[in-house]
Amino acid sequence: MIPVAWTGDPIWLADVLRAEGLKVIEHAGWRGRGHGDFRDLRGVMCHHTAGGGPDDWPVVQNGRPGLPGPLAQLVLERDGTFRVIAVGVAWHAGAGSHPGWPTDNANWHVIGIEGVNNGVGQVWPAAQMDAYRRGCAAILRRIGRPASDCVGHKEWSSEGKIDPSFDMVSFRAEVARLIAGGPPVPVENEIDAEAIVARAWIGARLTHGELPTADGIGRFARFANGSIYWHPDVRNGEATAVPAHLMETYAQYGYETGFLGYPTLRHTVVPGVGDIQAFEGGTLYRRYGHDGFPVRGVIGRRWAAEGHETGPLGWPISDEYDNGTGGLAQDFQKGRLQWDPSGVVKEMGRRSDAV
Template sequence: MPQTKIWTGDPVWLADVLRAEGVNLVEYPGWRNRGHGDFKDIRGVMVHHTGSDNATAASIAEGRPDLPGPLSQLHIARNGTVTVVAVGVAWHAGVGMYPWLPTNMANWHMIGIECANSGTSPTAPHRMNWPDQQYDALVMSCAAINRRLSQTSARTIGHKEYAGRAQGKWDPGAIDMNILRADIQARIGAGRGTAPTPRPPVPVGLYADVLLFRGSEGPQVVQLQRQLGITDDGIFGPETEAAVRAFQRRTAGLKVDGIVGPATAAALRLELVPEPQQVS
């Protein structure tokens, strides 16, 4: 099968391909205009659980006080209802690494699916506390997206596979990703190619977990602002983004996007501020 061109930009076709797959689809009001900016190239799907069996699509669309929505593009309820909540970038991935993703940049390359599920525990057997309707809807949704992007199920990963090391994430809990991918591939069918995906050269090591962007707050933002020579209020707002873009423009090899990822942090020689220890 001929490979297709990498999809660049927002997945405006989400509702159409999901409906064609046969899922019970709901379109959350305003989804076509919701997102934290535009996607770069879309490389696959990332699966999550919400941490609660009762998390609503509204909570994913609107976010929470410490993290504005959207928190994923799709929400899957326990009864199998799939709600498309956003077409633009969503804050679902955070920092992490995966071989065919730029370090810490998955939000701009992966469609996120949040399933209303507690996850049970990191060691729970496959599909424990996952109703058949919810699991089947997850398989169908991933298959529809992978197929639309001319991908195999290898391009569906779990948040734990990307952010387990960096963030200690274990979602989706009670889901064996290898089994899930096999079920997705069975749904996709044979003969599907995988669109070519570039793997940009990004630094790893000291700056592998750095990801600062508009809306970020805290001591690391203060340090960034000090090194950029601007007001150090600890809030990554328009002034900070403009200063980052200016630094990127005058530094060879950096993409001018206003985001401080590993490459920009390394070029800036950003002094890292230790994260406070959290009790889980």
């Protein structure tokens, strides 16, 4: 494949990052924000914000006294989320030079990324560095430029800039490897792979291909006897099947948009008794012939410590409910767990009359 050079504004910025499996927040109005239009794109420049907190991005978007925003096209949060701030030119490069780039004039040719970091010793979390490398690789691949056009502000600047605070040489080597590796494997392969693992029970595929989940990042596909969910950040990017029996309960709690989030483990069958499956925000338990319930949080940890459903309390027979005294309670086959801010109390043999 011969890369195609890109001239003009990178209107594809959010899509290219998302296709790389990265988390993206598109800021309202980003497609109209900038100090005029880009000329030909020749690379990316890495910065740190010198702030280090969750409120660094407004300065990048709005500017500061004497320097109107935008000050970069992208902000990279510490959890690896990219904020897409502007499609047009931003004031980030200042004076400097780099082979193949116009001296003292990079702002019209280079996409600026501001990584949230204080620059004076704050660590760069692994999720943020991973996203930084993948984001640079995705952009360079899109504009047909090599990893050598991934440049640190400190390398470019003739004005004494020191950002970013990580080593650019090893960073570039990783970016080069990612560019050469090509874009990530299409997500339908993960769902297809899980469908093969689950072929003994999951039945015929009902959806053609797969559908986007509400967050726009994950994907799912429906089958006769269950569904398969995929999200790049969950279960190391592997898809997970959820059987129809648990899907009914999952639906009651809002699927992946509810507190349960995405499935994090394959389900467990307790023969003749019921099904169990872990999700990001709790674990679903459903006995055959009964409603299912999630177990989570402090009550869930106490219950787990006593042996889960094989412990003295047995399976859950209610969700958590308000216990009327400022705390929460949950009923199990053989008793109740009460939680209040001072701890969890077990009450064997007692259950709410409501269930």
